[in-house]
Structure formats: C-alpha cells, structure tokens
Amino acid sequence: MVVASNHLLFLDTSWLDFQEVSNLWLKVFPLRKDFVHSPLFGEDYFADPPKTWQPRIDNGYPNVVYDEQEKLYRLYYTAFVKDAASESTPLAGREADNYYKAGRQVALCYAESADGIVWDRPNLGICEFEGSKHNNILLLGAHGSGVLYDPTDPDPNRKYKLICRYESGEDESQVSVAFSGDGIHFSDLVPCPDFKWEGNTHNFPMRDEQSGKYFLFTRDVINGMRAIIRLTSKDFLHWEDKHVVACGISPASQVYSMPVFPYGGLYFGLASIYHEGNRESENYDLVDLCFAFGSNPDYLTVITSQDWIKHGPGKYPAAAFDAGCIFAAPPIRVGERDYVYYFGSNGQHSQFRETSFARAQIDLKRMAALVAADESRPFEVLTLPLAFTGNQVRLLSEGAHPSIRYRLLDPKTKEPIVGYDYEDCLPITRSGWQNLSFQGRMQSPWPEKARIQLEVEESALFALDGSVEKISR
Known part of the structure; x- marks a missing residue:
C-alpha cells in the first residue's frame, strides 16, 4: 500500500476557505486501465485443463500485498469453489436471467506474482477439494476475507493477519481471525468475541499509523440500506468503536464494500456502489467503482456521480470483462508506477457473470x-x-x-x-x-x-x- 506524501491536495477541504470560492467543481480522474495485460486471469472453470474449484469468483474482494522479504506480490481473494448453476451451465448456455443460488461454498484463494503482471495460482496442498489438494485454496468457508501484511508486528508469526466471515454451515457463520508468518500457512481461526456485525462483505483491515490501532472496514444495514462502518482494535481480535463511514443515499445507490487507504494526510476509499431499487434503470444490479475521500477515517464522502474505474462496453453475455461489477484493492507500487488491482465481472451482480482479475494505473497526486x-x-x-x-x-x-x-x-x-x-x-x-x-x-x-x-x-x-x-x- 502506498501512503507516503508531503503534498497538500486541493481536495482536502481542511485548508481551503469555501466561503470565498467561485465557479468550482470537484472532478474525479478515472484510473487508466492496463489494456496491454488485462485481464490478468479469469475463472478458468471451462479451461483446458480446468480449475474445477473455480466455477464462480463472483466479487473477488481482492487483497494485494507486496512481501518485501520474499520479493513477491500476493493476492488473496474470495471465490465460490462450489456453485451449482455455474457448474451445470456451459458458457454458451448462460443467459442474463437464469442464474440461481444453490449448492454454493465459499473459500479464500491465493495467487502470486514476481512482476505484478504474470500471476500464478499455485497448488498449495492445503485444502482438500473433491479428493485432491492440487489447488490454490487457502481456507474453505472463508467469506469476504481481508488480509493485512503487517511486517512491523514484533511477533513474526503474526506478520500476516486474516479476518473473514467463516461459514461453518448453511446458516452458521462467525467473523474470525487467523495469523501467519509466511502468508500461506495460517493458524486456526479464532472467533472474534462479541462481534455484532454480519461481515457479509469485504472485511478490509488496515493498521493506522497515527493511532497505532487496527481498523476494520466492514458493512452494516442502516434504514434498510447497506452502509460501511469502521471498527477499531488493539489486538486484531476484539473489535469496538463503531463509526458509520459511508452510507448509500437510496436503494439505487448503496455502498457494498470499501477498502480504504491513507495518502497525503487524507483517507481514500474504493467504494463499490450497488444499484437496485429500479429494475428499469440501465445500471440496475450493476456495481460501480467510485471515489471516496475524507480528512479522517470516521466519515468519507463518496462521489457516486463519477466512476473511478469505468465499465467496459456491452451487455452480458457479449460484454467486456468488467462491464458489470467492479471490486478493487488499494493501490500498490509496481516498479516505478502505482496500480489498483481489481476484479471485474461481465454481467449483473445477482445473475450469471464471469469474473476476471485486472489492473489500472493510478497517479496518487492526480486522483481528483x-x-x-x-x-x-x-x-x-x-x-x-x-x-x-x-x-x-x-x-x-x-x-x-x-x-x-x-x-x-x-x-x-x-x-x-x-x-x-x-x-x-x-x-x-x-x-x-x-x-x-x-x-x-x-x-x-x-x-x-x-x-x-x-x-x-x-x-x-x-x-x-x-x-x-x-x-x-
């Protein structure tokens, strides 16, 4: 994650006198997609050879970190390793409105890259799936996993921190944490005591340099609409101090998930905005990636009128890989440039869609x-x-x-x-x-x-x- 800066950004309202401005507007500058290399990989369920444990990546909820010791980029993402509709319906037979939710099992999966372009999904030999451990599954039952790379922790076995909604049964779930020294072999999950929120989203953790505390950005439901909340913890296990960070303005514009990162004395969010409430709308059941910002992590303003990563063209099934839904990770330095990695889908959120991993270049000084x-x-x-x-x-x-x-x-x-x-x-x-x-x-x-x-x-x-x-x- 890129955080260093000594610039005064003009979108920081704390040093501007807004009683003395005229003819002013805030413009968000869309990220520049890497069309040369993207998409970086897809689900490959129907590939040869097939990845039979990857029928539907869905939202993906990417976590991308750079392990300085191993000189390796690591990706942790959520996927459905079982999905009856996707498994039984070939790509040519899929239509936009015949998907059904049944026979689904979620998991945390892993990929790695030396250059940020070529990504390998290695056979980890950790989780058994259909009689084989030749897969890239890290943890079965882990939904909305967030992974924090925390090399400053004095305990080397806690360098990697994982938090997820662990689904142990069809109607049983518990937000839990685990730790790792190498980023692959994690400890047993420990349920978070008295955790009152569902965690049915990207549970995104970060370590706040100013307070020294851990922040968790997860989701709650307020007045019937999805909203992002922030919790704090001293030990990554006990979470408290709820703040509503961002809330949708209507059912047609709800904040589904939002990873957050600091830069230039501000906090920025990659807000995935979900649209429902009007089936006749062009963006119904789609997810936009929008820009959010604020001077502290307690409240971020979301600019829903301008897409930060623009959708590709077309409609399912003849659509660009990111025409439907976009979920992103905070920026990370690759060589001399900064990139936002994201999962993009080619269809509506609750229908058939195929999901791919991609990236877009970001200039942190020129976000808005x-x-x-x-x-x-x-x-x-x-x-x-x-x-x-x-x-x-x-x-x-x-x-x-x-x-x-x-x-x-x-x-x-x-x-x-x-x-x-x-x-x-x-x-x-x-x-x-x-x-x-x-x-x-x-x-x-x-x-x-x-x-x-x-x-x-x-x-x-x-x-x-x-x-x-x-x-x-």
Missing part, C-alpha cells in the same frame, strides 16, 4: 482536482491561512491552455500583501509542477503566514508542495 464548473469562465480558490518556511512553493496543475494567476493575502484581513499581488506574480502557463514566484522577490522569503488566492483558467488544480504547511486549527 478542482476545476471550473463553467469551463467558459475562470474559477477562484482561496486558502485558509498557511505557514511558509521559505519561498519554494510549487503548484501541480494540468490543462490544455492553462493560465493561473495567484497572490498572497493577509491571513486576517484578506487584503493583498504588498509585492505579492496578481500583478507581481509570474503567471503559470504550463502543466505539471510549477513554482509560484513573484517579480523582484525571487530570493526573498515569503511572509510567515498568509493566504493564497488563485485565479484559474483552463486548468485543474491538484496539489501544492514545498515550503508550505497547514496550520493546525
């Missing part, structure tokens, strides 16, 4: 930006008071023909500071990282505290960095 609501006019942004430790301040922007003027204002009166007004600035006319500079003051330090006002035409604002800091409030 401030842009003009009316592109024919400039927009203005004013920051709250900022602290400056020098004069090396850079702005990250992007546009076809950018024109950006800026000035410094008194932190209290909001009056322009002499020598730092619009007529003194060197306007920005190029995309990328550019210095904010004022004529005649190239070597002079900026005031210790000031506001920055920007007038922006034909450009998107992403971030500031350099000798500038937020002031705690």
